[in-house]
Amino acid sequence: MKIGDMAKKAGCKVVTIRYYEKEGLLLEPERSDANYRSYGTEALDRLEFVLHCRKFGMKLDEIRALLSFRDHPQRDCTWVTELIDSHIGGVDAQIASLEHLKTHLEELRHRCEGGLVGNDCGIMRSLDAPEVCASCASSHASCAHKASTSGLAV
Amino acid sequence: MKIGDMAKKAGCKVVTIRYYEKEGLLLEPERSDANYRSYGTEALDRLEFVLHCRKFGMKLDEIRALLSFRDHPQRDCTWVTELIDSHIGGVDAQIASLEHLKTHLEELRHRCEGGLVGNDCGIMRSLDAPEVCASCASSHASCAHKASTSGLAV
DNA sequence: CTTGACTCTATAGTAACTATAGACATTACG
DNA sequence: CGTAATGTCTATAGTTACTATAGAGTCAAG
Secondary structure, eight states: OOOOHHHHHHHHHHHHHHHHHHHHSSSOEOTTTTEEOOOOHHHHHHHHHHHHHHHOOOOOHHHHHHHHHHHOOOOHHHHHHHHHHHHHHHHHHHHHHHHHHHHHHHHHHHHHOOOOOOGHHHHHHHHSSOOOOOHHHHHGGGGSSSOOOOOOOO | OHHHHHHHHHHHOOOHHHHHTTTSSSSSEEEEEESSSOOOHHHHHHHHHHHHHHHHOOOOOHHHHHHHHHHOOOSOOHHHHHHHHHHHHHHHHHHHHHHHHHHHHHHHHHHSSSSGGGGGGGGHHHHHHHOOOOHHHHHOGGGSEEEEEEOOOO
16 A cells, blocks of 8 residues: 555545654555555554544644553553543633633624724724733633644544 | 833733744834843833734734734724634634534543553544544534634633 | 656745743842 | 843744645556
8 A cells, every 4th residue: 555545545645644654653664666655554553543633632742652552552541541631621721711712802893893994993992902801810710721723623 | 111021011921022023013122222122102002912912813914914904094994803703703613623522532531431451441442443423424514624723812 | 658646855834932042231239 | 349140132943733845756547
């Protein structure tokens, strides 16, 4: 199986496979006479594992750890459940933060119903000096987590 | 006002100010004899405008456009409301995607209640070959938007 | 046999910073 | 007044998970 075939089967791009290989997530495959990568079904399984993990929002570092666990299953997989738990927590925090942001954006949106002159636009004025909302001023509950990529879907 | 003072007043880091300057969001300030940046209140206002926009999740490119609108207010600010609207849409999509991801993570989490042996861990098995969920298989509704930074809070 | 599709490597770019290094300036303390 | 801590300067590299590009070699179909 050549790299393009595997990409098609796994539903990812060719460059992604090469990238994962360079990152050490995928093993270096055999090469053909023409130096083309040649894969078997095990390599495809491994790639799909990685892609599934990505869909669950895991970072490459975390996937690296999961792969080594997959390669050498130890006694206890407690840390795997902890990883998932912490992911759920992170997703919760992101959702909360986005909900909060949304209320602010909607508030901002209602400052201007369009067509107003620029130097009297309510939105622009609000961007100059927005009111502080209670939950923004007092707590940092919704600001707790770091920015991270989202937009992953299963 | 030196750069550190302004950073303190605006609540951002010194490096961020220098970065925004290099990106053309902030004007190049006067310099002291020792080549230190020296700012007035206008510079602080502009910085705060930028930071407010960032809290609303806007990209530096968008802020650049808003700044030039701020500098030269034209007749019509319709595009500002459109910008906000599209941001609200983006946030909605992100929330939907994260909610969807969360259900999958929770589903995954329940595969293993901890303490199981690695090579029979339900989570690991699911990562090898997860079931396809209806909304994942059929539609790409929740996968529509690109990954982007979130975690912004006002 | 040539044309188009596929593969290879290496490098640079993306977004919005963060971190580091090395040098100079200023401020506080004793 | 000296010195040590802090603040400022520039330039460069690193972060994440890819994406894009260039230039060259390989393969399959007509």
